[in-house]
Amino acid sequence: MPDETLTTAIGDWLVDQALAEPNIVEMFEGVCHRLHAIGVPLARARLTWPTLHPLFQAETIVWRRNQGTEFEQFLHQDQVSDAWLRSPMKYMFDHDISILRRHLDGPNKLVDFELLDDLIEQGLTDYLAITTAFGEADPQQDHKLRGIVVTWASDRPGGFTDDDIAALQRIQRRYAVACKTAIQNRIAHNIAETYLGKQAGTKVLDGQIRRGDGQATKAVVWYSDLRNSTALADTMASEDFISMLNVYFECTAGPVIAEGGEILDFIGDAVLAIFPCEGENKIADAVAAANRALEQSLSMTEDVNRKRKAEGLTPIRFGVGLNIGTVMFGNIGVPERLSFSVIGPTVNEVARIETMTKALEYPALATAAIAGKSPHQWLSVGMHRLAGVSQPIELFAANFEKTRQRDAEAAPGETIADVADNAPPEPVQRH
Numbered sequence: 001m002p003d004e005t006l007t008t009a010i011g012d013w014l015v016d017q018a019l020a021e022p023n024i025v026e027m028f029e030g031v032c033h034r035l036h037a038i039g040v041p042l043a044r045a046r047l048t049w050p051t052l053h054p055l056f057q058a059e060t061i062v063w064r065r066n067q068g069t070e071f072e073q074f075l076h077q078d079q080v081s082d083a084w085l086r087s088p089m090k091y092m093f094d095h096d097i098s099i100l101r102r103h104l105d106g107p108n109k110l111v112d113f114e115l116l117d118d119l120i121e122q123g124l125t126d127y128l129a130i131t132t133a134f135g136e137a138d139p140q141q142d143h144k145l146r147g148i149v150v151t152w153a154s155d156r157p158g159g160f161t162d163d164d165i166a167a168l169q170r171i172q173r174r175y176a177v178a179c180k181t182a183i184q185n186r187i188a189h190n191i192a193e194t195y196l197g198k199q200a201g202t203k204v205l206d207g208q209i210r211r212g213d214g215q216a217t218k219a220v221v222w223y224s225d226l227r228n229s230t231a232l233a234d235t236m237a238s239e240d241f242i243s244m245l246n247v248y249f250e251c252t253a254g255p256v257i258a259e260g261g262e263i264l265d266f267i268g269d270a271v272l273a274i275f276p277c278e279g280e281n282k283i284a285d286a287v288a289a290a291n292r293a294l295e296q297s298l299s300m301t302e303d304v305n306r307k308r309k310a311e312g313l314t315p316i317r318f319g320v321g322l323n324i325g326t327v328m329f330g331n332i333g334v335p336e337r338l339s340f341s342v343i344g345p346t347v348n349e350v351a352r353i354e355t356m357t358k359a360l361e362y363p364a365l366a367t368a369a370i371a372g373k374s375p376h377q378w379l380s381v382g383m384h385r386l387a388g389v390s391q392p393i394e395l396f397a398a399n400f401e402k403t404r405q406r407d408a409e410a411a412p413g414e415t416i417a418d419v420a421d422n423a424p425p426e427p428v429q430r431h
Contacts, residue, residue: 006038007167011174018178021185025061025071031175032063040164041156043124048089048149049183053190088113088129089149099169102127103159119153126159128152130169132176148179196340198262203330204340211338213331218283219274220290220324220370221342222261223350224252224297226269227317227358236314245269247304248316255296259289264341270354274327274342283324287373290322294364295400319357322366323350349393352386356395360384364398371396 010031017027028047036042048060056073063069084090091113092100102116103109105125111117119127133147152168154160160168192201203213226232226248233241249271253263256273265272277286297320305315325346331338353365360381371378378396385392 007170010034010038010171014171014174014178018181022178022182024179024182024186025069027175027178027182028061029063029069031171032065035168035171036065038167040167041154041160042152043155044119044122044153046151047179049147049179051183051190052187054194059186086114088115088127088151092129092131092149098131100129101165106158123155124153125157126154128160128165128168130172132172134176134180148176148183150175211331211333211335215329216326217276217329218278218324218326219276219329219342219346220286220322221327221346221350222256222271222273222275222290222293222320222322223347223354224271224318224320225354227319229269232314244314244316248318251300251304251316252297252318252320255293255300256290258296259293261289261293265339270351272341272347274329276329277324284373287324287370290370291374291377294320294322294398298363298398298400318363319354320364321350321352321354321357322364322370323347323353324367324369325349349386349389352389353395356384356386360395360397362397365395366398368394368396 013034014027014031017030024047028045032042032045042063043065045063046060048058050058051073053073055075057076058074060072060074061069062072088100088102091097102111102113103125104111104116104120104127111120116127129149129151131147131149150172152160154164188205189201192205195201196204226245232244236244248269249266252271253266253273256263256271256275259275261273261275263271263273275286275290277283301316301318308315323346325344327342327344327346329340329342331340332343333339349367353367357363357365362381365381366378371380377399379399381395381397383392383394
């Protein structure tokens with residue numbers, strides 16, 4: 001029988017957790033260890049909660065005595081799985097049940113869910129599921145719960161006593177308060193990172209939310225834009241155009257993120273991103289990361305377009321501009337509606353450089369400051385004037401070995417713009 005004083009001590013510990021910024025996995029592990037230590041015969045416990053994330057629908061933690069703790073995330077699914085349909089949790093939601101208990105041995109044994117057979121094979125003798133809602137349930141949601149579900153299982157002969165169950169119910173209510181803090185914190189970070197980017201999202205959550213908050217920082221700036229987007233939007237079905245846009249973003253924004261870049265904005269069909277490089281020793285690393293992202297972007301586009309052509313779909317073509325300089329990284333807009341972005345001459349120039357990829361018929365162009373850090377990957381295409389920039393600047397075309405090989409394999413009669421999947425052609429001097 002758990003001592004009431006010790007149970008109260010666990011509740012006080014959970015209050016302290018709620019007032020801090022708890023790690024939800026460590027906190028659940030701590031609750032389970034403490035409950036077991038005061039005499040509740042826990043062998044296994046599972047915490048599940050719905051989340052707000054572009055990839056994941058729900059998250060769960062499984063604790064097993066003497067076996068450690070596991071954290072798992074469940075992807076959004078278009079179709080409901082058979083396992084979910086046959087689960088005790090689904091049964092509880094459908095019948096508005098907040099507590100479900102099943103004896104897994106003895107005269108009151110009841111095994112009416114497949115999951116329980118698995119638990120019996122693991123040597124468990126009692127199963128208790130408790131839901132704790134954070135406010136009213138939402139009937140429009142599939143999970144019908146804004147809160148947590150915890151399943152507690154024992155391997156002691158006879159399972160839980162009435163006192164054990166009372167202690168678990170009492171502790172779960174207090175745990176839910178601390179858990180709500182942790183879950184909302186995770187959701188806030190998910191939303192901030194999804195819509196603002198990891199670095200910008202962190203700054204906003206740290207309190208940089210006033211107009212003008214920000215700082216000057218040195219960065220490699222990436223700007224890419226889809227070719228012929230207006231004509232494509234006019235001639236393609238909306239769903240096909242949106243599908244194409246998402247594939248294009250995967251080919252451009254995806255490699256940028258993979259190489260540590262920060263996506264700041266999707267401006268229609270354009271991608272604005274930065275690779276911060278404060279400190280002279282980090283500039284070369286940032287340029288190298290941007291170059292790797294560009295090479296991967298062109299390679300991915302080649303593979304994608306090969307499949308699109310085989311399926312009779314319009315190939316994806318885009319231009320990329322790269323520049324480096326000091327930018328203002330912070331909040332702009334009006335107090336009621338702000339955007340965390342970058343501004344400054346470097347940003348204006350990179351957009352103009354990307355525009356030049358159309359006129360010069362190269363998929364990617366960069367400034368001398370970029371090319372100078374890796375001259376073997378860029379070749380000069382001469383001095384050019386950029387709209388709104390007083391002095392002409394020298395531009396450089398990407399010279400990745402793989403894209404040069406693709407260009408050499410182009411069919412006779414193809415123009416530079418028609419070379420398979422935007423491969424850069426052999427550079428020529430242009431004035």
